[in-house]
Amino acid sequence: MLNRFMSALTGEQIVCYTPLEVNTDYEHCEVKYDGSRYRLKTSETGVLSFKINNPIRQNVLFYLDSNLSEFTHVYLNGTRINDQGERLIRGVIELGELEAGEVVVSLAFSGDKHWFTHASAAAFDTKKFGAVANKLNKGSPTSLMVSRNKFGEPIITGTLHAPQNGVIFTSVPADRGWKAEIDGKSVKPETVYKAFIALPISQGHHTFTLRYRPRGLVGGVIISGISIVLCAVLAVRRKCNPATSNSPPTAESPFCNSFEIPT
Known part of the structure; x- marks a missing residue:
């Protein structure tokens, strides 16, 4: 989809992102698929591991759709890549330029209310992306x-x-x-x-x-106008109707004497 998006912007066939194979592994946790999500449950610290097949030295991006905390500890080949308090799990994680071979992204979690739907990885061609950016900047x-x-x-x-x-x-x-x-x-x-x-x-x-202009604004203004008119009519009816007014109409109230408000 990202490649189609870049191509639509430039009018040329652009391939900046190449999907990479990802395999999932679990440690110290139970995983149950409910038809749309993988539900995770652990009584201790569970570990999700995603093994990425990286065929050549290149920049790699990783994405995980989940409800894991923004502060979840993320490890790349066993080394933690987010500092204490650094938010990393939301959105795309840039793993950097990696050597050819298997790349393992691991996440530690606890509790029984977590889930994920899918994980994906892609090689990112920085040179092609830079060329697209330069063209768009013109x-x-x-x-x-x-x-x-x-x-x-x-x-x-x-x-x-x-x-x-x-x-x-x-x-x-x-x-x-x-x-x-x-x-x-x-x-x-x-x-x-x-x-x-x-x-x-x-x-x-x-x-x-x-x-x-927010949708419904014009309609809201019209409705408000109708409400104001209705309030005015009701006020006039109350003023002109002796049965509902505190004081009956007099010669000093020419408006009530000149107009008949339908009942």
């Missing part, structure tokens, strides 16, 4: 500003020179509340891999704007 914004309107809603504005037709990729999470403009004209934001916002762009110099 079309990066020459100016960028983030502000907020009087309601506290974010506004992102910027200018850039696109060397060719393509998209402006952002790290802004995709949400239908975002509205976009290119050179003052409304455009429909695209969603990249169901996660981030991208804007179609043609070659040349452009300005762009992203504005966020």
Whole structure:
């Protein structure tokens, strides 16, 4: 998926990540698969070990989807790689440039409420990634500003020179509340891999704007307006109805005398 993502950004076939074989082993714990997760249980300190087959000297990344604590002790070939208090288990762990051969990533845990779904590893080609980054930087914004309107809603504005037709990729999470403009004209934001916002762009110099309005805001304003009107009508009815008013209408109340409120 990451390779497809990089290819989509550059318009070229890019392979920066190569999957590596991973085998799992357990020590001092019970493991039970419930159809979606591997449940872990231990009465002492359990150890999860992931053996990665690394065919050549290269940079290796490791990922584990689990609910283990962010401060779980992580070991690489028997040597702990996160210091006391260092959060490492959440997200991708960069193992660094490793020699060819078997690589073992181990995690120590305790208790009976932990689980994991899968572990994966990949070789990371830093040279190809650097080339992609350099290419993308050629079309990066020459100016960028983030502000907020009087309601506290974010506004992102910027200018850039696109060397060719393509998209402006952002790290802004995709949400239908975002509205976009290119050179003052409304455009429909695209969603990249169901996660981030991208804007179609043609070659040349452009300005762009992203504005966020939470979904339901307009409807909420309309509903609030209706509520205010209803409150006003009810207040008038109460004022004009002797049965519900503390004081009957008089000649000094021309509003009540001039209008009939339906009952």
